[in-house]
Amino acid sequence: MIRAAKCSFCGGDVEPGTGIMFVKRDGTVLHFCSSKCRRSMLELKRKPVKVKWARKTREQAEAKVRRR
Structure with missing residues (x-):
């Protein structure tokens, strides 16, 4: 069975x-x-946290605000 990945x-x-x-x-x-x-990840060696368009970054920022 094929499943979706992240x-x-x-x-x-x-x-x-x-x-x-x-x-x-x-x-x-x-x-x-x-x-x-x-x-971005393999050739440019960027981190998702430092890139604004990455979904992970937005979710982490929102979670950080909720914790406060």
Whole structure:
């Protein structure tokens, strides 16, 4: 059974049959919803927390505000 995955960079949904699955040399599997996310993480070495358009960043910021 095919299941949806979460993007390793932005946290968005990756529907079955779409996106990019990248397997690192150590066997770790990374799923990306777009080439923008793949490039940002692998080639440009960006952190999702420092990128405003990443969904993970928004959710973490909202959770931090709720805790206060």
